[in-house]
Amino acid sequence: MLKKENNIPIKKNLHPRNKHINGYDFASLIETNPKLKNHVFTNKYGNETIDFANPEAVKALNKTLLLHFYDVTFWDIPKTNLCPPIPGRADYVHYIADLLATSNNNKIPKGNHIKGLDIGIGANCIYPIIGNKEYQWKFIGTETDVPSLKACAKIIENNEQLNKDVSIRIQQNKRNILKNCILENERFDFTICNPPFHSSREEATKGSQRKLRNLGKANEGKPILNFSGQNNELWTEGGELTFITNLIYESAHFKKQCMWFTSLVSKKENLKPFYNHLKKVGAVEVKTIDMEQGNKISRFIAWSFLTTQQQENWAVINWD
Template sequence: MSEEKTILHARNKHRSRYNFPELIRSLPDLYPFVAINSHGGESIDFADPLAVKMLNKALLKHFYGISNWDIPENYLCPPIPGRADYVHYLADLLAQSNAGIVPKGKAVKGLDIGLGANCIYPIIGVQEYGWTFAGSDIDPLAVKTARAIVAANPVLSNSISCRLQNNRQHIFKDIVKPGELFDFTMCNPPFHASAAEAQSGTRRKLQNLGKLKGKEAVLNFGGQHSELWYEGGELVFIRNMVEDSALIASQCLWFSSLVSKSSNLPFIYKTLQYAGVKEIKTIEMAQGQKISRFVAWSFLTEAEQREWAQKRWRS
């Protein structure tokens, strides 16, 4: 009997510990990376970027039917259980405007800011709820790789569009088209303020894993400049996102962003209030010992939110 991680969302497919024999059956290439750990159980070396990527490939194939997935070396390879939680909690947020029912199908459209080469959020949203997605990124190779993933998997090909943001100062501008509507936006913002800070964070992670030992730090989950750091860090990125969201206030039901540090919340709330939002929600999530959260905001009143749901999902 698998032990449940009850802290993950109830609909999250990754609540049980990784079943490596099953995952290896789905992706035999995972086999060389699995070994018995110090606790006597099967695992991979989470300090090895290739092992982490192979685990992701196995999870995506086994749980989401994605047979063709790959990313370039040194690009962000995110832990899938936590990514899935964000999607499921967003589904619950949409349900609040829809008489408690999670809306499913292509009528529901999301926007992933910072799509990355991995395309993880849209993959999960499409395969779990049948939603459609647009994803944006400032990195041409990330967009090209995400497009290749979509094209190589027929289950995704009519549901995800990948858009290049040519101006790193803009977030929604030039991505959201005039009159285009989104039911939600989501984002995992770069939370470091500089390359040096990102490298320091990498070294801390590897020390915690006991894998540093004087070697050059290599981030186990990878990550490019644009994925890991932004001048001014998370706070400046989210502030810019809030300001940009006000320009398309009537074109989206819920905007949202992950927030890595709870100490950043007061500043974010003030920024949102200054922007004139009608409702703010902070939704906490937990994976292992780590508590994470996202902040969601809407420029629509509760009555307008219900009207939006009626027109978009029940017409």
């Protein structure tokens, strides 16, 4: 007989500081939000879970996790926007904290004098929520999509701590990433970015169908595009290769205004061209940081135009 476990490890090898490393304790989560119970069922292995192909179920889980672990009392996004997997997003934030520590005598800098730029904050505001709660960092988020920006602004306005430490800027020119969003003499300690990685809507749709198959869902009717997700969140002309390449070349214009530029990289084969471009623009230090989540390995690339000594000076001047 299969043993039933209420506290199921959802991911192996999450970052050790990740609040979700021990899985979803649905009993505790339902105490926090009784409405979540409507979406919880026992699977064939005897474990409690939700239907991760159902956007409403995922949204209910996210709302509960954000309240339970991050004190977010209001969180709502339009049905057309991405509902992010919170454990994986949290991993990225924690590994950025470790990255900053390498420039600070292995001590993670905390407090709202540490400032991050969230490139494409989206409707969900997820990176600022996690970074602000875990490390008290301040964030500025950029966004090209006005409805997403409005949804994000509502989350910020309705959560007191976020209202103090998170602000958003509209990127008027969709051809730009950093230009007009990083102001003259403005300083950021890091950027964080989950770029649109598909190169077309068709490619994004195929990716969604692949995810549904992995979840054991039959193709019924029209495909669910990534279980929701606006075009600008999922795909861009040229995919992540073009987007991150453009980010690299733009970052060279702000080399003294940001210590670490970072971006998630979905396709490992894109790393080589990124390293070549970074060499061309004169990046001093480049790192690829792998993140393991169960059978999936994700990664982000990080680069700095500052030498080790300049990074240490930055930390002394700005963080102490």
